Amino acid sequence: MEGTPVRHPLRRRRRPLLAAALCLVVAMAGIGPAAARPSADRGGNSEAEPEAKAKAETESETKTKTKTKVKPKQKGTAAGQFRNPVNTGPDPALVTHEGHYYIATTQGDALRIWRSPSIATLLTAEPHEVWRDSDPSRNRQIWAPGLYKATVDGAEHWYLYYTASDGNDSAHRMYVLESEGSDPLGPYHFKAKVADSGNDRWAIDGEPFEHDGKLYFAWSGERDDGVRNQLFLAPMANPWTLGGSRVHLPVDGNCPEVREGPTPIRNKDGRLFLTYSACDTGKPDYAVWSKSLPPGANPLDPAAWTQEPGPLFSRNDAAGVWGPGHHFFFTSPDGTEDWIAYHAKNTSAYTYDWRTTRAQRIGWTADGRPDLGVPVALGTPVDLPAGDPGPGTTALNDTDPQVTYTGNWNSGSQCGAQCFHGDDHWSEEAGATATIRFNGTRLALLSVKDTGNGIAAVSVDGGAEQRVDFHGSTRVGEQLQWVSPRLEPGEHTVTVRVTGEKNPESGAAFVSVDRAEVYP
Structure with a gap:
């Protein structure tokens, strides 16, 4: 056995992750310069790894592993991606x-x-x-x-x-x-x-x-x-x-x-x-x-x-x-x-x-x-795994033309690997909106949760709004925040509105937009 066994080590506390989270919570987390965000956000937070040094070290370690790489599927055989x-x-x-x-x-x-x-x-x-x-x-x-x-x-x-x-x-x-x-x-x-x-x-x-x-x-x-x-x-x-x-x-x-x-x-x-x-x-x-x-x-x-x-x-x-x-x-x-x-x-x-x-x-x-x-x-x-019928899903980034904004939003890449494509948009201005246009039957929002995040209101095709709390006890990216109901195939919109409100545990009311997963 390597090392000295520890008597009764601290056991992991596996907290319940209830299925209700699949249909309720939307994305959040501010990402921006320290001047624009609470101190718990991007700048100076140790959780904002990885930076250049960590990346270089990991790439160096990866190069030392002389493993046989998995052969990619032949072109045209994949039923899609996830x-x-x-x-x-x-x-x-x-x-x-x-x-x-x-x-x-x-x-x-x-x-x-x-x-x-x-x-x-x-x-x-x-x-x-x-x-x-x-x-x-x-x-x-x-x-x-x-x-x-x-x-x-x-x-x-x-x-x-x-x-x-x-x-x-x-x-x-x-x-x-x-x-x-x-x-x-x-x-x-x-x-x-x-x-x-x-x-x-x-x-x-x-x-x-x-x-x-x-x-x-x-x-x-x-x-x-x-x-x-x-x-x-x-x-x-x-x-x-x-x-x-x-x-x-x-x-x-x-x-x-x-x-x-x-x-x-x-x-x-x-x-x-x-x-x-x-x-x-x-x-x-x-x-x-x-x-x-x-x-x-x-x-x-x-x-x-x-x-x-x-x-x-x-x-x-x-x-x-x-x-x-x-x-x-x-x-x-x-x-x-x-x-x-x-x-x-x-x-x-x-x-x-x-x-x-x-x-x-x-x-x-x-x-x-x-x-x-x-x-x-x-x-x-x-x-997709071989034999999976697909067709797979597609993703929209917060910077794609299908996403439009009203009000004041910040954007940047300070969140690094915690965000989809290394960037996101964030705002604390009450009434600011982000609208995502997509063609499909369902849409899921994933983004960063953070200690400085607040509450958004999310709606589909201009319908009733659903309040979603983007706060998290630790900043962590690409978490499932909200899933739309099943929709008729075709063109739809999802709008995320900043309410300017927050729960008592949060230090600010930021809302962020990062990845939207689109289901055909």
Whole structure:
């Protein structure tokens, strides 16, 4: 184990990110010279990374990684493109099944799954609440869902693993639901607590994996000496029952305090890679590491595992991506591509807030190791997975001709990688407006939240206004702020009006316009 284990490290506080946020909140954050904005805004804020030095360092580090690059799709084969994020929550589990994507993320109070025929429309998909528990011992702090499909007694079921407590972190244990049929949306019923009956200790982030035809379970738990956030393995008698005692699996990491979120991926030769996240997830250095196991080896023998050099996936300061991890691997709808879903933040601040789920394609090195590449910036166009029906979405920037302004607005590029195309518009003048013209059926607004942001009024096609608070406890860019209702195909307008009002927590009343995602 690298470093000295920390006893009972500060555990991440995964705050609920309720689905209602998808339909309510609009974009905000002032971006401008220090003279025009409160001190918490752009100028001098350490969260305004990355600057030239950080970019140069990151580019230098990237050049030293001799990885095999993923081959781009042949021209004309992509059904379209999308931009991250694909969900506003952290700790994703994302699968493809019978022509749809399904994603579950940490929600805190319940288990919810989003379904969409295209990854491009996951962000605006409606949530399905598949489980809300009445048992007070396990109906709070519900974290880290995991989806696993298995056939039991000739019937196909989905097993939804999760971590929950009574509201006290020390009570966290792992549980699993079973679907009534083969639909990932359920309905589900409670199946079991997943625990080592002879050593029932604090446990989180459990996920099953198969090796040589046998089923095992991996999770992050507490050692006998009280040190938490360590990796453990155990055999499984079935998808809801451990079939033997747990084994501690020592692993390396770039920080000493946390080893969590184990998730498997296997290469074409059958070598198993148990990837995991290291470091406190609130830190910008949260990253993905791995140990590997050859075919025929015993997973319950720690000596059979090989520590892979790491990290495999880590912060990308130049792109404004910090703390990438707690991931899940999935395949494209046609089964030909490997992808990673992961959460990350668009701020380098030490915070558990603002973690959003992103997705990108991965590759393999010449010697058969997973090549996760580097996390791409929010707003970067990504080709849809192979077999995704598309057509994808398009984006409008705040400087595009389709966006017009009345009143006094400032604009600039001081927000760097936190903003789409490195720029945005902002205003505090009551009555100032920004109107976006688009051709489609829906529009989502993404922009910076900030401590100096206020309340806007948003309307569609000149209709009734909806008040949206752009304030955030930390400045962080390209957050989903508001989603329009579904509209008839054709030309529409969305108008953002500055009200000059703010909530009591905000230091100013700025409203900003950055990225508009247009759905055809």
